[in-house]
Amino acid sequence: MDKRTRAFQNSKKKGKLPLSIEQLKKSIKDQLHDEADLIFKKINVQNKNILVFYISYLIDKKRLDENLFTPLIYGDKDWTVEKLLAGLPLGESKEHQTVEDVCTKLISGSIGIYIESENKIVSYSILNNQQRPIEKPERESIVIGPQAAFSESIETNLNLVRSSVRSNDLVAEKFTIGSRLPTEVRLLYLKSLANDDDVQTMRQRLTDLKVDDIEDGSVLAQYVEDSSISVFPQFYLTERVDRFSYGISKGKVCVLADGSPEGIVAPTTFFGFFESTEDVYFRWNVATFFRMLRFIAMFISFILTPIYVAGVTFHYEVIPTNLLMTLGESRSKVPFPPVMEVLFLELIIELLREAGARLPTKVGQTIGIVGGIVLGQAAVEAGLTSNVLIIVIAMSALASFTAPSYLMGTAIRVIRYPLIIIAGLFGIIGVTFGLCLLIIHLLRMTSLGRPYFLPVYPFVYQDLDNALFRLPFGVSNKRSIAYRLKDDTRYKEKKSAKQKDIDDFGGYNEH
Amino acid sequence: MNINVAIKPGLRIRAFYLFFIIANIQTGTGIMGVSSYIYKEAKQDAWLSILIAGVFVHIIIFIMFIILNKYENTDIFGIQTDLFGKWISRILGTVFIIYLFASLLTVLINYIQVVQVFLFPLLSPWLLTILLLLIVSYSVLGGLRVAVGVSFIFFLLSIWLVLFLYKPITLMDLGHFKPLLEASPKELLLGAKATSYSFLGLEILFFIYPFIDNKKRAQLPTQLGIAMTTSLILLVTVTSIGFFGGERLEQTIWPVLILYKSIEYAVVERFDIIVVSQWMMVITPIMILLVWMITYGMKRLYSFSQKKTLYIVLFLLLIGGGTIKEQFTIQLIIDYVAKVGFWIAFIYPLVLFPLVLIKKKIEKKKEGYN
Amino acid sequence: MKSMFPIVCMFVMLIGCVPTKQIEKLGIVTSYGADLLEDGSIGNTLLYSQFDPNIKEPVQTAESQAHSYEGAIDAANLKTNYKLVTGQIRTKVFGKELAKTGIVRLLSTHFRDASEPATLYIAVSDTTAKDVLTSTTEVDLSKFLYNLIDNNRKREILPKSDLIDFLHKYDDVGIDPVQPLITIEKKRPVIDSIALFQDDIYVDSLSPEETFLIKLTTEKFKAGTHEITLPKEPFKEDIGYDTDKSDKETIHFVLNEIRSKSKVKLDDTEKLSYTVEIKLVSRLIEISEPLIIEDEKTIKKIEKHSSEHFTKQLEEMMEKLKELNVDPIGFGKIYDEETRNKKLTNKEWRDLYPTIDVKFNVKVEIIRHGIMQ
Incomplete structure (x- = not known):
């Protein structure tokens, strides 16, 4: 247990063993602030008073009856602490010297057994864990490949990860973070692969973290990130088990927090956020196409509306004549300057998205579709926006959702706004200025101390495969070189096949 | 001041970035107007002048490497201290830094002028200066690694502009190059000298050398960088001569932008505007590298904190960029920088070369006696 | 630095307003026409587009x-x-009278002022520019004019002619620009012929036939079409007798997919004698008479006669050009390029030009004659 937690609890009144049954009862009640569901059951076996106590909603009653009370009462033994530890058909047992210790166990789903006038209390964990079943990932859905998502229970999550990374190399270091509300956090990595520096950095950051409480894995990620000013996520947060284990198998350092369905994968590069596990499941050429498509989509998403604003506000001469006529006609009914028009429509889109996310699924879908069509049409007819802009905005909104990482998608949508405003102020010069600043920002950023813009800068051409595009597995047999993993070869390259002439190939099997 | 500099491994950069650094720092606003300068001197044989200048610069780089390799891990300040002693080297170093600042200023005001002419005639120069300085300060604060990264990425992001020169190339009139080899050797050399403003920037090698990781392989990327600049200048000049012909080229201040003006596409009607705005990505790395050189130089010379120097330089640039407005003044400053730069960047290494050789020989003899 | 940020922002906001040009507030000039007025000033006609939802006609004058x-x-x-x-702006039209006084003063601004486009078409009006630009309101005249010239250029009917080409030829010594000449037919502007300029001064015009010849000597055809008219006499024996009932003395051939190459050579710098070699490869697609093409001989005959036909035409045109002292083919430029250490001036060339001697050497080759024999 963490030192701080212990210090926190030591400040409370101490109950020293041995105690009488009644004293113990009172002491526990005090500690747990008269918890209503705290059950005490006193039994007498061979003239020994045994007190069994637990919080009723936390424990598995079936196991309590079958594995505890049955042997305890019908065993008819002279129970001592040693016999309790050895003689009950239950797994996780523990001895405790103080009442406080037992109480912390009680609230995490244990039962306590005390034999009067003994100086130790025995506890068994028979937690009745309420958890939802493993579901399909909702935020990062893909078409082919494994369809398991993390749930809120760290045990289930560890179970899922262990069963997809079957190796005794997988280390799952345990940390407890949070001084007031401690949360269990696990640091997972492959011992034989992950870079020691990375592991050490993450370990250091986790141990140095002094907060009272972490609400979620995403909160933890924010606490241990490199730069808190940036809008860009620096660690990949995923609810997909396969994405998480993919990270582990690539030698990354991964973190799971209890109570959170988000796994943290670090370090991640900017380009990594556009990588989906689906790219691995697809054929390489198709995957490369989709990867490229996502990069283009990202670019479109944050550049299209600023360009529209810049063009329509300042640079009429750049717009092709025919398009200019269409644009001019649709703009002529709009009373606002283009920046306002764009911001207004972007706002509508954001509202629709936000509302769609908050409302129940069925209502949300309807709002999304109906809202999009009806509102857009109405806005044009009301002369609030031009119809060309509707297309432009719709395209950039759509494009922003193609990023496999939801956090990256949101980051892209957010950086669009300053770009739009600056385009409205300074035209195309402003857009270039914004882009320059953005790129420099990305260049300055790090993820777990590693450059964020890898492998483009620092330029590592071997790593371009899997970052910007995907090569066939026959060629890409290397892991990332820039991360200096312990072993960067995935498998030995096949010996190059002898150059064959046209008719030297086997042909069809006819026999 | 120590002659040799110790650089932490984390701060070093790989040698191959030198290609981008050199190619980037040389291809500034100079390239927009260089063709008319050369044409004024060498007429239709300007291309030959450029080749001569290119070869000359290659030789200079070669000499610079010989000088630098004589030492363990040093920069221009270390060499000067070794040769001339503490005080003279400080004076020389200060001259160097003033020159760097002047060329930094020309890059800024020249770009402001281009933007005013092509995009926003009424744009306040203060504003554009502030925007550019924001970019510069943000990346210089990130250190040399970021500065090099910016020059690398921005080079890749702006080199595609060259591809679009194909349209003016198809409109070229090869007759403009005839009769061949009409210019006298003197005219050719004057033409070669006229390129000097565009070739300025190679002095960065004297500053950045200690930061290079694998020094043995530094020569090739640097020479390739020079070759890249030479071929870009060559391409631009040949295209402009072919496109404009004599008199009009001489009268044009920025022939390259007029070349881009003749391009139109279904999506973009006026390409020069794209080029001018995209040019920000060409000049910001130059400014970043120059500012870095100044701050680094001040640290080496006077142990002045780099942050302080940065803010002072930014302030001076802001004043300069905001107040210098007349086309004529700008031209004058550029001409001066080109003249001084010619001596500092091209002739000075030639002066240093024999001095370093002699000095090293004497040292060796001394060691021999001992 | 962080505390500096808001100050910088404030500063930027204070000085940071770039005057906007929102498209809906602009009248976008797409065509410009200039005429010479009696008092020597220029009468201008502008076509511009504006975006007013209440006005139906988008193009205003x-x-x-x-x-x-x-x-x-x-x-x-x-x-x-x-x-x-x-x-x-996409098209500039000049009235004939104005063009006779020179037009370059109205054009050089496109290379001087950065905000002016450099890709636009120039045309000379047979009457006044105003007539052309106000000829009809039924169509978007700007678009019409632009496409009229653009399509004909792309179909290789007009020689290279736009602003860049005009200024290029104007700047170079020893070559004169040509630009399309526009007249009005049935209230629509049409390209009638091409205008010949002496430097930037309109001199005369050339017929479409001659336009083809100019293009043949100065440029390469990639897929041109041309109709030639030859005398019937030599082909009499090849015409199917039953069907030869027409009394016409001529026979028309249409050449298609013309590919041509030309080369102007200065043979003698002193005597100024030139040879122009033209090679024309094409396909024969239409013949006005039922000519029976059975063997190579007939084809050879057509080739020979059309070569002679072209040569003759070219020589006639050359006489005309010399008389006008206009050099659209650029003989002077070649002379200037071939002579070393001497800069040809415009004036010198105008004196020399009428004395040059040009030999044409045309070779026509017909590689296919359709899918019939």
Whole structure:
């Protein structure tokens, strides 16, 4: 247990063993602030008073009856602490010297057994864990490949990860973070692969973290990130088990927090956020196409509306004549300057998205579709926006959702706004200025101390495969070189096949 | 001041970035107007002048490497201290830094002028200066690694502009190059000298050398960088001569932008505007590298904190960029920088070369006696 | 530095307003026409597009009087409720009278002023520019004019002719520009012929037939089409007798997919004798008479006669050009390029030009004659 937690609890009144049954009862009640569901059951076996106590909603009653009370009462033994530890058909047992210790166990789903006038209390964990079943990932859905998502229970999550990374190399270091509300956090990595520096950095950051409480894995990620000013996520947060284990198998350092369905994968590069596990499941050429498509989509998403604003506000001469006529006609009914028009429509889109996310699924879908069509049409007819802009905005909104990482998608949508405003102020010069600043920002950023813009800068051409595009597995047999993993070869390259002439190939099997 | 500099491994950069650094720092606003300068001197044989200048610069780089390799891990300040002693080297170093600042200023005001002419005639120069300085300060604060990264990425992001020169190339009139080899050797050399403003920037090698990781392989990327600049200048000049012909080229201040003006596409009607705005990505790395050189130089010379120097330089640039407005003044400053730069960047290494050789020989003899 | 940020932002906001040019507030000038007025000033006609939802016709006309191009726009601004901008100008039309006084003063602004486009077409009106630009309101005249020239250029009917080409030829010594000449037919502007310029001064025009010849000597054809007329006499024996009932003395051939190459050679710098070699490869697609093409002989005959036909035409045209002292083919340029250490001046060439001697050497080759024999 963490030192701080212990210090926190030591400040409370101490109950020293041995105690009488009644004293113990009172002491526990005090500690747990008269918890209503705290059950005490006193039994007498061979003239020994045994007190069994637990919080009723936390424990598995079936196991309590079958594995505890049955042997305890019908065993008819002279129970001592040693016999309790050895003689009950239950797994996780523990001895405790103080009442406080037992109480912390009680609230995490244990039962306590005390034999009067003994100086130790025995506890068994028979937690009745309420958890939802493993579901399909909702935020990062893909078409082919494994369809398991993390749930809120760290045990289930560890179970899922262990069963997809079957190796005794997988280390799952345990940390407890949070001084007031401690949360269990696990640091997972492959011992034989992950870079020691990375592991050490993450370990250091986790141990140095002094907060009272972490609400979620995403909160933890924010606490241990490199730069808190940036809008860009620096660690990949995923609810997909396969994405998480993919990270582990690539030698990354991964973190799971209890109570959170988000796994943290670090370090991640900017380009990594556009990588989906689906790219691995697809054929390489198709995957490369989709990867490229996502990069283009990202670019479109944050550049299209600023360009529209810049063009329509300042640079009429750049717009092709025919398009200019269409644009001019649709703009002529709009009373606002283009920046306002764009911001207004972007706002509508954001509202629709936000509302769609908050409302129940069925209502949300309807709002999304109906809202999009009806509102857009109405806005044009009301002369609030031009119809060309509707297309432009719709395209950039759509494009922003193609990023496999939801956090990256949101980051892209957010950086669009300053770009739009600056385009409205300074035209195309402003857009270039914004882009320059953005790129420099990305260049300055790090993820777990590693450059964020890898492998483009620092330029590592071997790593371009899997970052910007995907090569066939026959060629890409290397892991990332820039991360200096312990072993960067995935498998030995096949010996190059002898150059064959046209008719030297086997042909069809006819026999 | 120590002659040799110790650089932490984390701060070093790989040698191959030198290609981008050199190619980037040389291809500034100079390239927009260089063709008319050369044409004024060498007429239709300007291309030959450029080749001569290119070869000359290659030789200079070669000499610079010989000088630098004589030492363990040093920069221009270390060499000067070794040769001339503490005080003279400080004076020389200060001259160097003033020159760097002047060329930094020309890059800024020249770009402001281009933007005013092509995009926003009424744009306040203060504003554009502030925007550019924001970019510069943000990346210089990130250190040399970021500065090099910016020059690398921005080079890749702006080199595609060259591809679009194909349209003016198809409109070229090869007759403009005839009769061949009409210019006298003197005219050719004057033409070669006229390129000097565009070739300025190679002095960065004297500053950045200690930061290079694998020094043995530094020569090739640097020479390739020079070759890249030479071929870009060559391409631009040949295209402009072919496109404009004599008199009009001489009268044009920025022939390259007029070349881009003749391009139109279904999506973009006026390409020069794209080029001018995209040019920000060409000049910001130059400014970043120059500012870095100044701050680094001040640290080496006077142990002045780099942050302080940065803010002072930014302030001076802001004043300069905001107040210098007349086309004529700008031209004058550029001409001066080109003249001084010619001596500092091209002739000075030639002066240093024999001095370093002699000095090293004497040292060796001394060691021999001992 | 962080505390500096808001200050910098404030500063930027204070000085940071770039004047906007929102498209809906602009009158976008797409065509410009200039005519010479009696008092020597220039009468301007502008076609501009504006985006007013209440006005049905998108293209409006404005007229003004000034001495320069930029001045004309300025003056016209007084007459419109939109801000006239010229960044999208596509065509400039000059009245014949104005063109006779030189037009380059109204064009050089496109290379001087950065905000003016450099890709636009120039045309000379047979009457006045105003006539052309006000000929009809049924179509978007700007678009019509632009496409009229653009399509004909792309179909290889017109030789290279746009602003860049005009200024290029104007700048170079020993070559003169040509640009399309526009007349009005049935209230629509049509390309009638091409205008010949002496430097930037309109001199005369050439017929479409001669336009083809100019293009043949100065440029390469990639897929041109041309109709030639030859005398019937030599082909009499090849015409199917039953069907030869027409009394015409001539026979027409249409050559298609013409690919041509030309080379002008200066044979003697002293005597100024040139040889122009032209090779024309094409396909025969239409013949006005039922000519039976059975063997190579007939084809050879056509080739021979059309070669002679072209040579003759070219020689006639050359005489005309020499008489006009206009050099659209650029003999002077070649002379200048071949002579070392001497800069040819325009004046010298005007004196020399009528004395040059040009030999044409045309070779026609017909590689296919359709799918019939």
